[in-house]
Amino acid sequence: xxxxxxxxxxxxxxxxEGLYIAHPDLITYTADDLHCLVTANKxxxxxxxxxxxxxxxxxxxxxxxxxxxxxxxxxGDVFQSPSAEQMLAVTKAIDSGAGVLYIxxxxxxxxxNFDMAAEMADFEENIQVLSVVAGDDVASAGPSAPGEKSxxxxxAGIFFVFKCAGAAxxxxxxxxEVKRIAEKAAANVRTMGVALTPCTVPRVGKxxxxxxxxxxxxxxxxxxxxxxxxxxxxPADQIxxxxxxxxxxxxxxxxxxxxxxxxxxxxxxxxxxQYIVTRRISMYLAEKNIKVHRFxxxxxxxxxxxxGISISVLKLDAELKALMEAPACxxxxxx
Amino acid sequence: xxxxxxxxxxxxxxxxxxTNKDYLIQLDSVVGDGDLGLTMSxxxxxxxxAVKDTDDNDIGKILYAAGKAMSTAVPSTMGTLMASGFMNxxxxxxxxTEVTLTDIANLFDAYLEGVAARGKAKLGDKTFLDGxxxxxxxxxxxxxxxxxxxxxxxxxxxxxEEGFMHTNQLLAVHxxxxxRGEESRKLLxxxxxxxxxMMKAFHKSVR
Numbered sequence: 001x002x003x004x005x006x007x008x009x010x011x012x013x014x015x016x017e018g019l020y021i022a023h024p025d026l027i028t029y030t031a032d033d034l035h036c037l038v039t040a041n042k043x044x045x046x047x048x049x050x051x052x053x054x055x056x057x058x059x060x061x062x063x064x065x066x067x068x069x070x071x072x073x074x075x076g077d078v079f080q081s082p083s084a085e086q087m088l089a090v091t092k093a094i095d096s097g098a099g100v101l102y103i104x105x106x107x108x109x110x111x112x113n114f115d116m117a118a119e120m121a122d123f124e125e126n127i128q129v130l131s132v133v134a135g136d137d138v139a140s141a142g143p144s145a146p147g148e149k150s151x152x153x154x155x156a157g158i159f160f161v162f163k164c165a166g167a168a169x170x171x172x173x174x175x176x177e178v179k180r181i182a183e184k185a186a187a188n189v190r191t192m193g194v195a196l197t198p199c200t201v202p203r204v205g206k207x208x209x210x211x212x213x214x215x216x217x218x219x220x221x222x223x224x225x226x227x228x229x230x231x232x233x234x235p236a237d238q239i240x241x242x243x244x245x246x247x248x249x250x251x252x253x254x255x256x257x258x259x260x261x262x263x264x265x266x267x268x269x270x271x272x273x274q275y276i277v278t279r280r281i282s283m284y285l286a287e288k289n290i291k292v293h294r295f296x297x298x299x300x301x302x303x304x305x306x307x308g309i310s311i312s313v314l315k316l317d318a319e320l321k322a323l324m325e326a327p328a329c330x331x332x333x334x335x
Numbered sequence: 336x337x338x339x340x341x342x343x344x345x346x347x348x349x350x351x352x353x354t355n356k357d358y359l360i361q362l363d364s365v366v367g368d369g370d371l372g373l374t375m376s377x378x379x380x381x382x383x384x385a386v387k388d389t390d391d392n393d394i395g396k397i398l399y400a401a402g403k404a405m406s407t408a409v410p411s412t413m414g415t416l417m418a419s420g421f422m423n424x425x426x427x428x429x430x431x432t433e434v435t436l437t438d439i440a441n442l443f444d445a446y447l448e449g450v451a452a453r454g455k456a457k458l459g460d461k462t463f464l465d466g467x468x469x470x471x472x473x474x475x476x477x478x479x480x481x482x483x484x485x486x487x488x489x490x491x492x493x494x495x496e497e498g499f500m501h502t503n504q505l506l507a508v509h510x511x512x513x514x515r516g517e518e519s520r521k522l523l524x525x526x527x528x529x530x531x532x533m534m535k536a537f538h539k540s541v542r
Contacts, residue, residue: 076410083410084418085403108510112415112453116406116422123426149455226514 001205003305008202012055012077019062023331026066031089035082037062038072038093047169047178048072048094051103051162052087053110054079056201057222059332060301061104064159066330069166070103078201078304079223081109087117092125099128099175103161103182105154106135130175132165132182134158136191136312138250139219139228155222156264156301157189157312160324163333167326185320190250192243193310195220196233197268199303218242222266222303236273240280243311248288253315255289260324262312263295267302269309274298277309293321300332336434340540341394342387345401347536349383352376355532362525366512371525374409378417381408392432398442399425412510413526416450416463423449436484440474443491443537447471454509461505461512461519466530470495488538495534499527 016034052074062073072090074082118129136157144150165182198207219227360372385404402421427445473494477487507519
């Protein structure tokens with residue numbers, strides 16, 4: 001393990017301390033617990049938006065708390081869910097009577113805890129809570145049958161759900177409406193990733209799996225979950241095409257559609273490579289007559305120091321497009 | 336029996352999970368990430384510590400508080416499921432200050448329901464439920480027959496053990512074990528082992 005850290009057990013705590021020092025105008029914490037991060041600019045009467053999840057994915061999840069996006073985030077240990085109690089503390093702090101919407105990724109630990117927190121908010125605090133679970137990773141499972149629970153993992157595409165729901169809440173829409181918009185965004189986003197190297201959880205000290213020097217894993221999850229194909233590394237254009245083939249046919253995205261595209265670095269892949277992929281995505285989508293409204297390129301959801309990239313595509317309609325264009329200001333996202 | 340018994344039960348649960356920490360780690364390492372022994376010993380310890388000196392006489396509130404403490408201490412998948420069991424048992428027994436065999440049967444039934452509702456698993460999915468459900472059925476039958484508490488607990492512990500031993504015939508549909516498909520069938524489920532240990536601790540608490 002080669003990391004710029006102090007004691008591994010202080011990794012999350014010291015990361016959070018640094019964040020609060022760097023962004024005092026945007027974020028603070030509640031319940032005397034650094035893991036219970038909330039906006040420093042609470043707006044009365046607005047639906048509160050909360051997320052949460054394990055650490056190790058910055059800017060996900062807490063990096064999107066701020067103006068025009070989320071209001072709170074409970075922060076777990078590396079790759080571990082925060083507790084329901086911490087989620088409840090965040091819920092109480094961000095509720096201003098209009099209710100709270102939870103938006104989080106499709107992982108059992110997070111689901112169990114958010115469900116419990118929602119029950120506690122209702123049972124103990126009389127706060128109305130609704131939830132939207134994002135599962136955008138097309139490589140993690142097949143599409144779910146109507147009425148069936150999706151088993152797809154949530155990955156970088158949740159950024160689009162945060163952005164659309166955040167802009168909707170910012171317009172002071174009621175809870176049910178914000179939920180509808182979050183669900184609509186979640187239903188129209190698909191993601192696929194490729195990993196080149198594994199990542200190391202600081203307290204574990206060594207990678208949990210290995211990828212050969214000249215190999216890649218197409219479809220790997222952001223905790224190193226197995227992908228759909230392991231093979232020799234290929235040129236950027238070929239990798240990009242393979243991922244897009246999967247994404248495009250899944251929703252499907254068709255000629256005439258307008259989309260926003262997120263090119264996301266998983267932690268150790270330089271921006272240079274991300275832009276090489278962006279170039280190919282543009283060519284690929286132009287060929288399919290799919291119009292790109294806007295590209296977002298950079299690190300949006302990482303897997304500690306994993307090398308690799310994910311591509312997320314959001315299908316737009318007039319409503320989602322306007323919400324995507326709305327201003328936002330958070331520690332990691334400004335427009 | 337009043338709250339003193341419930342706290343003794345929680346103490347016995349804590350003790351058995353700590354004694355069997357390595358056994359659970361070993362079972363869980365075959366399929367999962369091997370931390371089950373740690374989360375169960377840490378979780379049941381937190382549950383016991385949260386209520387051992389309580390002034391509250393309400394057994395429901397004691398169980399709810401124990402569950403909440405556990406969910407805070409170990410927010411892992413299995414930790415949250417066990418906490419959900421305690422919290423649901425707490426809701427069902429709210430306002431109760433004395434318990435009989437029937438109430439104990441209701442307690443474990445509510446625990447089972449709390450876990451099932453949280454995990455959205457069914458019987459036969461090769462989970463904790465397959466260990467606890469036979470024990471709850473046995474307890475209910477004992478309560479109906481007005482058995483002695485010790486006899487009922489002994490039968491329940493036996494039923495849970497049978498349920499656990501039977502999990503090596505079931506196909507996993509949840510968690511990492513599920514990714515193994517048919518291969519998962521021959522494995523014993525670590526969650527069901529927790530149910531078996533719980534019932535052993537319950538038996539000990541009434542002897």
